Amino acid sequence: MIQSALDHTEGPAAAPGPGHDGTGPRLTTTVPREYVHRASVAEVFLTDWTPLRDGRCSVLAEWPRSHAFFTPIERAFHDPLLVAETVRQAGALLAHAAFGVPLDHKFLMWELRYSARPEGLRMGPAPASLELAITCTEIGERAGRLTGLRYEAEIRRDGETVATGGAHYTCVPPKIYARLRARRQAPPDAGTDAGTDAGTDAPAGPVSPGRVGRTSGFDVVLGPGDAPGRWQLRADPAHPVLFDHPVDHIPGMVLLEAARQAAHALDPGAGPLLVTGVESAYHRYAEFDRPCRIEARDVPGADGTLRVTAHQDGEPVFTGTVTTRPVPRDAVRDSAG
Known part of the structure; x- marks a missing residue:
């Protein structure tokens, strides 16, 4: 059985984010770019995560008011494809931070979906702060290692659900991937x-x-x-x-x-x-x-x-x-x- 940080809060994978220990104000930063498969920190939209039990966890995210590619629509709405990218990044984060998948493993996306309320995409005077309630519905494993994940996400902004989404992927070690792509x-x-x-x-x-x-x-x-x-x-x-x-x-x-x-x-x-x-x-x-x-x-x-x-x-x-x-x-x- 996978020893997951979703169910076990010991070890480095479950280390709390800045300010979680109660010794000071809760500070905001991005999660490690490697955890979401990005080379540029500017492309990381996740800011924190909290391990929970029973296949559920919370992921925090932020959508910028300006971006080089995910440009605002009519200067009034966040680009809806930010929803898809945020859901994708959440799945990668869970694999590495919660399930301990090594950073050199390769991921194969099979499904990605989202549905967003237009009013929930409206831009405000500051970047949009979001919370993703993640539920892992299918967890594939072999020899104690994660081989695949299917998950659902409910995206909340100011306490209201503004979008939902989900994805399904598999992950393989470098040697197997090299054979697949020889x-x-x-x-x-x-x-x-x-x-x-x-x-x-x-x-x-x-x-x-x-x-x-x-x-x-x-x-x-x-x-x-x-x-x-x-x-x-x-x-x-x-x-x-x-x-x-x-x-x-x-x-x-x-x-x-x-x-x-x-x-x-x-x-x-x-x-x-x-x-x-x-x-x-x-x-x-x-x-x-x-x-x-x-x-x-x-x-x-x-x-x-x-x-x-x-x-x-x-x-x-x-x-x-x-x-x-x-x-x-x-x-x-x-x-x-």
């Missing part, structure tokens, strides 16, 4: 389009940033496709947020961003959108050296809902259901003023 292709040099150096038909340039809800082509992950509702994925390892550190495959958050941008591109006349919900599944690795096609279509009878898929070599690598809502008119009016 035939992988090295990513292209930073600053090049995925697939260009491999002689594939990767797109020569991004679609118009305004068409996908972006202001800079550097942040666009969609290139022109061969039919309406189709695009080619663009993955630039030089991007400092989407590629915070070197990887041997295209990260899941890049595919999630592609789904968000496809929602804008599918209905460019809809105006500013909030992606209030995502149900995503990852089926296999998305490789750098081969074209990856993104497709999106509206779900009949479900206003503001679309189905997004990513295919590579004729096989699905990602499927997702994306729910959007127009930014409230009063927010657009206020930001314009």
Whole structure:
């Protein structure tokens, strides 16, 4: 049985955060960047965690009012994809801090989802302070080591639930991962389009940033496709947020961003959108050296809902259901003023 800090409060994994010992004011900092698989401290959104029993714990987080990539929507709402990234980081934190998974183990994300209330995303005069109530629903183990985790998160702001989410991942030792990825292709040099150096038909340039809800082509992950509702994925390892550190495959958050941008591109006349919900599944690795096609279509009878898929070599690598809502008119009016 796993000796988890969720059930045992002894040892370094369960060490309290600053000020928890009652000797002074409770200070705020971020959790170690290594625990959330980030190279830059600026990309760490978790600030603390409290081990609890029975597969439950509390994680604290903060959303900034400004960010280089998760930019505010109409200067009035936090980027909803912050919800997804916060839920992802919480799962990685638990693996290392609560279950003792070594930092050199590799993680394979299988599912990631969230649903957010638009009003809960509104920006205030200070960064948003959040509490995630985490429940571990499935804990995989082998020989006393964590092999996988499925968990649910309820995200609260000022005591009110503003979003929910969850994820499922597995984690493997470096030697096993090396065998799984023995035939992988090295990513292209930073600053090049995925697939260009491999002689594939990767797109020569991004679609118009305004068409996908972006202001800079550097942040666009969609290139022109061969039919309406189709695009080619663009993955630039030089991007400092989407590629915070070197990887041997295209990260899941890049595919999630592609789904968000496809929602804008599918209905460019809809105006500013909030992606209030995502149900995503990852089926296999998305490789750098081969074209990856993104497709999106509206779900009949479900206003503001679309189905997004990513295919590579004729096989699905990602499927997702994306729910959007127009930014409230009063927010657009206020930001314009």
